[in-house]
């Protein structure tokens with residue numbers, strides 16, 4: 108390793124103090140505020156379910172990988188952090204911080220709890236042994252911080268799909284020894300998707316531990332040139348992430364993963380990565396392509412309703428919330444912010460002012476998360 112953990116920590120604490128000197132508490136407030144959004148008072152217990160963190164070991168490994176994967180778009184953000192003119196990158200500072208600024212912003216916005224997860228793409232770009240070991244370290248670190256702040260933090264465990272058998276063991280350890288609340292994966296691993304049966308020991312372990320699997324986006328394995336528009340990169344979070352993650356869920360549906368594992372729960376962010384919008388056509392074309400002889404036990408849309416929950420991460424739009432509420436019902440939607448990539452204050456205001464029956468907003472704001480992620484109700 109070109110940079111050991113101590114050097115990295117020292118580097119990031121220098122960054123942290125420099126930025127606090129520059130911005131101070133006012134900087135925190137300004138970074139969280141969106142001037143044009145009304146801020147209704149806190150109304151609901153808010154459990155935010157897609158909230159990213161990092162550990163120095165992950166960041167350091169990304170620095171190594173970035174040295175030889177020069178053009179991989181999943182490394183763009185990390186390359187920015189490590190560039191000599193990066194100054195004080197607030198995203199990296201906020202990812203590495205668990206107990207300072209993060210809790211301060213949660214308090215200011217009235218967010219009760221973060222369900223934490225190791226930021227994308229987790230350990231999935233690393234060599235198998237490093238990936239497996241960094242996942243375990245991240246899970247240990249997560250368990251420690253939850254133990255210290257049990258009313259503010261819960262968390263999703265990480266695993267390395269590169270080795271499905273060891274991944275299954277880590278899922279068991281994370282759920283049953285560390286008592287984490289579910290697991291997360293960042294879409295494909297080395298261009299492979301979980302519908303491949305070699306990954307199915309992972310589903311067995313998830314089902315055995317009653318662990319929901321959050322499928323979080325990352326860049327497509329091979330973004331075609333059409334997606335890199337001269338004006339802006341469409342392969343990233345602006346559009347491509349949603350396509351990639353929706354595709355992953357569709358691959359699992361058509362492969363029959365949910366017929367084999369009918370109790371498996373999958374969580375998709377960003378209001379369901381567009382799937383709720385397309386249900387009719389998905390069913391229609393499935394029937395058409397298979398000449399109504401598809402091998403699935405149910406219509407594809409039924410798996411979206413029965414096995415998938417969606418979150419509001421990064422989609423603070425009441426019209427879309429009302430649509431998803433109508434199509435999927437109040438039990439399949441959960442609140443999320445996508446800290447530190449999107450706005451906490453805006454997301455909290457969006458949830459507190461949701462134009463839905465209060466009993467349903469209670470479910471979306473916290474009740475469904477308590478159920479699916481085994482979080483104590485207050």
Ligand code: MN
Pocket residue numbers: 157159323420445448
């Ligand atoms: Mn996210």
